[in-house]
Amino acid sequence: MFKLVALGDGAVGKTSCIKQYTEGSFSERYIATIGTTFALKTVDVTMPDGNRVTARVVLWDLAGQPTYNELRRRYMAGATMAIIVYDVTRPQTFLDVGEWFTKFITVCPNAVVSVVANKIDRQDRLVPPAAGQMIQQWLDVLHYETSAKTGENINELFTELVTRAIEKQRQLGPIAADGPSKPFKLGV
């Protein structure tokens, strides 16, 4: 079981990316996520050595609005993967990526991170692809350009994250659960 968290400013398309990946659907209507929701998906990936692996992934979808800062920090715990999403039509959401990365990597230093340039279907794009490539090099993360609307690169994004997370877990050994489930485990 792998935990993925979606991070990034409000309305960048976190919920839409997860929905496109897990349900294959998209809605134009914006409904801000309140607190936290999650989705489950069984993913089949082919590892670089050719082996096929089936993984269960829990995708945590956290509200991007600043009001939920404290909640978000707690829910990041135990994640092996994160997507940090920005909206290519709103430069400020791109400028905030570094802060999201720092917040996340202090809680989950061994996780696999992908920075996601979303809404590339839009004609009013302002953040150029080169900006994303720079951040990929600076932060040493994966980087994808996606559209949750058309589905472009959505499968590729999540498939690579899961593959890398499995590889990393093989290197590091199972990552101890230090998430919100801990109090229950201690009680056993």
Ligand SMILES: Nc1nc2c(ncn2[C@@H]2O[C@H](COP(=O)(O)OP(=O)(O)OP(=O)(O)O)[C@@H](O)[C@H]2O)c(=O)[nH]1
């Ligand atoms: N054109 C286009 N619109 C998108 C895309 N992804 C999301 N949207 C729209 O952007 C708005 C916000 O999308 P959400 O997925 O709700 O954003 P979010 O990051 O989950 O927002 P919060 O839950 O408030 O943090 C919605 O109106 C979506 O329809 C995309 O790839 N292309």
Ligand SMILES: [Mg+2]
């Ligand atoms: Mg949302």
